[in-house]
Each structure stands twice: as structure tokens, then as C-alpha cells.
Amino acid sequence: MELRSLFTRLATSALLTASVAANAAVITVDNTDAGFTSSGLNFSTYEPGYFGVNYMADTRNSVGDFGMWDPTGDSEWVAGIWKVEMLWTSGPTRANNAAVTVDSGSSTASLVINQLLNGTVWNDLGEYSFDLSGASVMIDDSNSTSGQNIIADAVRFTFVSANPAAPTDVPAPGTLLVLLGAAAAVFRLRRK
Numbered sequence: 001m002e003l004r005s006l007f008t009r010l011a012t013s014a015l016l017t018a019s020v021a022a023n024a025a026v027i028t029v030d031n032t033d034a035g036f037t038s039s040g041l042n043f044s045t046y047e048p049g050y051f052g053v054n055y056m057a058d059t060r061n062s063v064g065d066f067g068m069w070d071p072t073g074d075s076e077w078v079a080g081i082w083k084v085e086m087l088w089t090s091g092p093t094r095a096n097n098a099a100v101t102v103d104s105g106s107s108t109a110s111l112v113i114n115q116l117l118n119g120t121v122w123n124d125l126g127e128y129s130f131d132l133s134g135a136s137v138m139i140d141d142s143n144s145t146s147g148q149n150i151i152a153d154a155v156r157f158t159f160v161s162a163n164p165a166a167p168t169d170v171p172a173p174g175t176l177l178v179l180l181g182a183a184a185a186v187f188r189l190r191r192k
């Protein structure tokens with residue numbers, strides 16, 4: 001292949017890759033969206049910098065309060081690897097040890113986040129492989145003391161890639177037939 005032609009192909013390929021990345025699906029679930037459910041949380045606009053029209057805070061002297069963001073109702077949701085980010089508002093009574101559970105649909109990952117810090121910005125909680133159904137991110141007050149608030153505002157999911165295909169050691173049936181055909185052809189050539 002001519003070198004110039006190769007460069008053109010590489011450049012086209014890079015452009016395509018960049019274009020896919022720029023158009024990656026982003027799903028933001030806010031505390032006022034249909035994908036959000038909660039228990040023991042109250043609306044607030046007390047601290048600025050929230051996403052949308054308000055955020056929610058738990059009741060300080062009760063336990064069992066939670067907020068849960070479910071992105072699977074969005075038309076852009078697919079199984080695959082998604083980056084998860086969370087936004088909350090800062091305040092002096094925030095929990096420094098809020099429990100967060102990322103549910104892939106078939107397994108869970110547990111995190112502890114400090115909501116005294118990094119308020120009003122998107123905090124990167126990592127990349128996770130999600131199923132088509134059952135995916136969610138939950139925050140609860142199981143770690144926090146009675147003087148602390150957990151805050152539920154918005155969670156943003158950004159598509160990274162499809163799930164990697166399961167590895168296989170067995171050739172597909174079609175591959176085996178091709179190999180057998182090739183072996184038979186070699187055998188016939190040798191007999192001539």
C-alpha cells in the first residue's frame with residue numbers, strides 16, 4: 001500500500017473514533033426525574049450549586065434513608081461499560097462517609113464518599129460494566145451519624161464501550177469446517 005494512502009486511511013479511522021467518542025451517550029438522572037426513587041429524603045435549595053431545580057437531603061435523626069438513581073428507563077441505555085459521576089452540594093453537616101452502592105444488575109460495588117468535599121462538581125465514581133436491566137446507583141445513610149446529612153442530587157452516566165465478548169477456546173462450527181476443507185485439499189494435492 002502506498003504510504004500516503006495508508007496515512008489517509010489512518011486519519012479517517014482516527015476521525016471516526018473521535019466522532020464516536022464525541023457522540024457517546026450521556027444520561028443524567030436528577031432527583032426530580034422518573035428514574036429517581038427515595039425514602040426519608042426532603043427537597044432543598046438551601047445550598048447553591050445543585051443540578052436542576054433542587055436537591056434532596058436525608059433526615060438527620062433517622063436511619064434507613066436512601067436515594068436511588070436508575071438510568072435503565074432512558075432510551076439511550078444499553079448494556080456495557082459506563083462512567084459514573086455524582087454531584088452533590090457542600091455543607092457543614094454533610095456525611096464524610098456516605099455509603100454508595102453501584103448495582104450492575106448482577107453484582108454490586110460498595111463505595112464510601114465524603115460529601116463534605118467536592119460539592120457542586122461532577123465527582124468520578126469509576127467505570128462499571130452494567131447489564132441491560134437492574135442497573136442503579138444508590139446512596140444511603142447506613143454509615144452516617146445522627147448529625148450528618150446524605151445528599152442526593154444527580155448522577156451522570158457516560159457510555160464508554162460495549163462489554164468485552166466472552167473469551168472462547170472452541171472454534172465456531174464454520175471455522176472447523178473451513179479447516180477440515182483446507183486439510184482435505186492439501187491431502188488431495190499430495191496424492192497427485
Ligand SMILES: [Ca+2]
Pocket residue numbers: 030031032050051052053054055153154
Ligand atoms: Ca437536582
Ligand SMILES: [Ca+2]
Pocket residue numbers: 040058059060061062063064065141
Ligand atoms: Ca438519616
